Amino acid sequence: xxxxxxxxxxxxxxxxxxxxxxxxxxxxxxxxxxxxxxxxxxxxxxxxxxxxxxxxxxxxxxxxxxxxxxxxxxxxxxxxxxxxxxxxxxxxxxxxxxxxxxxxxxxxxxxxxxxxxxxxxxxxxxxxxxxxxxxxxxxxxxxxxxxxxxxxxxxxxxxxxxxxxxxxxxxxxxxxxxxxxxxxxxxxxxxxxxxxxxxxxxxxxxxxxxxxxxxxxxxxxxxxxxxxxx
Numbered sequence: 001x002x003x004x005x006x007x008x009x010x011x012x013x014x015x016x017x018x019x020x021x022x023x024x025x026x027x028x029x030x031x032x033x034x035x036x037x038x039x040x041x042x043x044x045x046x047x048x049x050x051x052x053x054x055x056x057x058x059x060x061x062x063x064x065x066x067x068x069x070x071x072x073x074x075x076x077x078x079x080x081x082x083x084x085x086x087x088x089x090x091x092x093x094x095x096x097x098x099x100x101x102x103x104x105x106x107x108x109x110x111x112x113x114x115x116x117x118x119x120x121x122x123x124x125x126x127x128x129x130x131x132x133x134x135x136x137x138x139x140x141x142x143x144x145x146x147x148x149x150x151x152x153x154x155x156x157x158x159x160x161x162x163x164x165x166x167x168x169x170x171x172x173x174x175x176x177x178x179x180x181x182x183x184x185x186x187x188x189x190x191x192x193x194x195x196x197x198x199x200x201x202x203x204x205x206x207x208x209x210x211x212x213x214x215x216x217x218x219x220x221x222x223x224x225x226x227x228x229x230x
Contacts, residue, residue, distance in 0.1 A: 001026040002045050002222070005068055007033050007052030007087060010184070012177025016048060019215050025222065032064050038071045046081040046222050047071065049088030050172070053184075055138050056090035056100035069095040075164060082164035083221055089159075089166035090140045096161045098143035103155060106137040109199045110206070111152045113169060119149035124165055124220045125158055128213065132157075132169035133203065135181060139168070165221065171214045178203035 002025045004013050013029055020027040025045055030036045033052075041047070049072060054062045056069075068088075072095040075082045084092040090100035115122075115129040129150070134157075142148050142159040149165075150158035157168045173181070182196045203210075 001028060001039065001043065003028050003030045003039050003047055005030050005032050005038065005047070005049045005071065005088070007050070007054065007062075007064070007068070010180055011050050011052070012173050012180065013050070014176070015174055015211055015214050016172050016218075019218050020222075023218075023222070032067055033062070035064070038067070041071070041074055041078055041080050044080065046083070047075050049082070049084045049091065051086030051088060051136075051170070054087065055102065056087060056094050056140075065091060072096070072164065076162045079163040081222055084164060084166045085172060086136055086168060086170060087138075089168050090138055092161065092164055092166045093140035093143055093159070096143035096146065096164075098146070099141045100138060101140075103137050103139040105154075107134045107152065107154050108195060109134065110202050111154075111169070113150050113152055113157050115150050116148055118147040118160075119158065122147075122149050122160060122165075124217065125149050125160075127220070128171075128217060132171060133173055133178070133199075133210070134169045135199075136168060140166075142166075171210070171217055173203075174211065175200070175203040175207040 002020055004016055004027055017027045059065045069091050072092045094100050110131045111134045113132045119125050139155045143161055146159045146161040148159050159166050182200050
């Protein structure tokens, strides 16, 4: 079983649930923001921590973020395979001794992600350079002892610490999820609406390819899971 930790309603987990269910992983969405507990880590096959609109440094305003960080810290200590995405990556940085903080500006849309030498040697990320969807304005300093795996022209994009892989970009998000994210951003009075429309157009055009990328990424990330039924 693999818990999917989310921090707000409407988080796009559809592809993750579908692909992990096909592989017999028994995915289970955990709404940590409403007090749902993370299952005991000795009973799980892995852990996925997803994004949210809050900052990893806003624990006073969102105290449930401390619960996510505690789960991430324990997952690293116990060598549980962990995938931390966007806010999840920033929370992992904080939990492992790094730092998350506001960046110098938003990074939205499909961006070039360049693998470092460590990224090209990573057992999961080595095949996943290229363009990926990004939607964030916060960033992180990777924790001590971690390996920086990827970066964009603006920000670090991936690191590994022990059994945990952190991704700032969004391989898990479908065009439907992008549509919901953009609608929420526009409703918040965002001034970059032409840019948001372009991101949605790109997401619709790339939807099938993005789903295949996520499937291959998950198969590399969790090779211990059963193969899908024939």
